[in-house]
Structures are given as C-alpha cells and as structure tokens.
Amino acid sequence: MSGASWAGRPLVGFDLETTGVDPETDRIVTGCVVRYGGGRPTEARTWLADPGVPIPAGATAVHGVTTEAARASGRPAADVVTEITAALVQAAAEGLPIVAMNAAFDLTMLDREARRYGVRPLSDLCAPVVLDPRVLDRQLDRYRRGGRTLTDLCRHYVVPLEVAHSADADAVAACALVWKLAARYQVLAHTELGELHDLQTRWAREQAEGLRDYFARTPGKERLAASVRLDWPMIPAPRGGAPR
Template structure:
C-alpha cells in the first residue's frame, strides 16, 4: 500500500481575512478519509470575537450575526481543532492542507492567542503535510492558468460541491492528492516523511520564483517583500522586551 491509498486527514479553515497574524477562524473542518474506511468529519463554527468583514462573509457565507448567534467560543473551537489534528498526526496520518502555510500558521496564532499549546509544539517533527498546491506546482511547473483548489479539482477531475465551505474544501483537497498519486506514480514511491521534506524545498523555490516575478513586474515590485518562503508553517516571532 502506498500513502495515497491509506488514511488521509484533510483540514481547511474559512476565516475573517487573509492576514495569518491577525485574522481569526470562522469555520473549520477536519476530515478523515481513504484507507478502505468510512469518511468521518468534524465541522466547527466559531464566534471569532471580532467583526467578520463583508468581503470575507461573501466568500464563506458566514456573517458576524450568524457567528455570534450560532458559533462556539473561539478558544473552544481552536482547542478542539488542535486536539483533533494532533490525534491524527500521532496516529501517523498525513495532513492534506491546500496552501498549508496559511491554514497552519493562522491556527498556530489562534492557539497562542487563546493560551492553547500550538499543534507544532504538540507533535514536533511527527507533523507530515501534503499540500496539493505545492505538489501540483512541482509536478506540472509550466501549466498555464490558476492553481486554486477549484482549478486543481478541474485538472484532476475531482467534484467540488460548495467551494469555500470548509468541509467541501477539506475533502476535495484529499481527493486531489489521491488523484495526483494515481497520475504521478513517482510521487507515491516517496514516503510521506520524504515528501514533507521535499515540499519544504519546493515551496521555498516556488516562493522565491514568485518574488522574482513580482520584482520585475511594473506595479508589483513591492509585493515581493510580502512573499514568505517558509512551509508548512511560518515561525512565530516573539515580540516585546
């Protein structure tokens, strides 16, 4: 059995925005699928404790009013997500996360915000991540067009019902990775640990290439400074004296 036919754990967040240092979790899903077992998933709706901007609400469909009325306290949600992911990691399951550096970093900052031990500190070097975005850019470097989850679902023939809902996106990411394993047998010859290490380098190279593109593109030069090369988690920077 190769990793793509084993048990995978998908993870996705929908949030108040795109700033991993400041934005908050609104909805989340952790899905366990594959390996010849039934698919199991957990969904969360959080009250993030801040206003959900109109632009973010248009993407995932959750308004501030709904989150306040129906959402659980953010600290409770974040703690349960971290615990669910830690359990999967300790069981040896790879985490499938589209654009992992975003979701894992935002979750890390939320955990710290609420006094919860972050996932990376709970599991250490046992963390194994499969990022469809990084993998796709490596195996099909010169394909034109977008590389969002919707694009990858189209390329790899995966149904995506309800894009930008955490449960649909988490499951679709797992199915994309499974399809990639079928399409690129060389990828499945590596272990998840080997792939994790390889992706660290690939993600850095991809980010550096993007930054170089911004630097030579009129009107986008300043964007290069915001490109981060760390994967799958942007390290937390201690502040203060």
C-alpha cells in the first residue's frame, strides 16, 4: 500500500463500553465495529453482551446500560467477544487500519475477555495496524491546552458526536477524527500505515513516560506514577492463567 493511499480508503472504527475502567477485571457491555469512509456509506455492527456480573451504577451512568437490560437482552459474552475479534481480524486481512480512541484500553479489554472465555485473542490471529486519535493529537499538537477526551477532540476538530459513550457513536467519531487529523497534518496521510503504527508505539510510550514523570514530581500524585503503563496498542497479558 502506498503511503498516500490510506487516508482515502475505509477505516475500521472500534469501541467498547464496559463495566469499569480496569481491563484486567472489568467486562464488556457493548461494542461496535464500524466501516467508515472510502466512498461508501458507513456500516456499523453493534453488540450488547450480558457481562455475567452486575454493572455498577457509575458505569450505567456513563453508557446507559443497566444490569437488568444486559441480562434481558444481552448475548453471551463469549459469543460477543468471538464476533468482535473476528470482525477485527477481517479488517486486518483487508489491509484496513483499526481506529480506536485510547486503543490500549479497548484492545487490552478485548484481549482479556478473550482469554477469560477461552477465545483465541486478536494478537494470536493477526497484527493489525492501529490508528489512535488520542496518540496522534497529543503528538501533533502537543502544547495545546485543555482536555484530550473524545468529546474534547471532537469539539476541537469540529467532529459531530451525537451520543458520547455510545459504542457506535464513539467508533464513528474516532474515525472522523483520524480523517480530520490526516487532512490537517498531511504528514500523516503520506506516511505508510506500518510506519505510522510503529511511530505511534514510540509516541505513546513517550507520552506515557511524560505523564508518569509528571505524577512522580507532583505532590499528592506520586502514587499514581506506578500505575502508568507504557504499552501501546495493547498491554501484554500477564502470565498466570485466565483473568479473573
């Protein structure tokens, strides 16, 4: 694939909503894989899982799914994880990049859920190229003040986000952000996808190191430094069996 071609081809957006923010112990509630751009209408596939555990009220307040709704209408979590993984494998087989905002969270969550249910994880099946608007924005506009959440980036780059924390809306918005970034920063559009993936691996590590150092030198935040992970686009699975 030529370096100038990827920005005009489809992007495959990926997003999860979960029971919490710890990919080692929390569970998938909803997911979306969306095919965006490339001169075709947007196509989205969404999933609602029964996570097998209660959904905390705080998580419900974010994504709107209650324990009762997930139990009544959600599909078995193992089936959902299998199908999401297969959709991402198909994208990789087509040479399309996977777009995920804060990819290290969503891809790690999918990996741990796969291992929990005995599903072959994505990393065993392919090595997808990942585009993360969070990493790209922090690298290309590193001195801009303000937040860098998906909502913040959509506001800054004038990208519609109709229902934040809905997996399908978030996945579409992440793809639109990458398109806007590639249009604004032509170096992205003219960088070959594999090289861009490798660059993000380095940039994400540098960004995490900066955050870790900030915590370490800030009174009252020192303990947070140890929790900062440097891995991207996925935190390697710990040894010692399936996740809890």
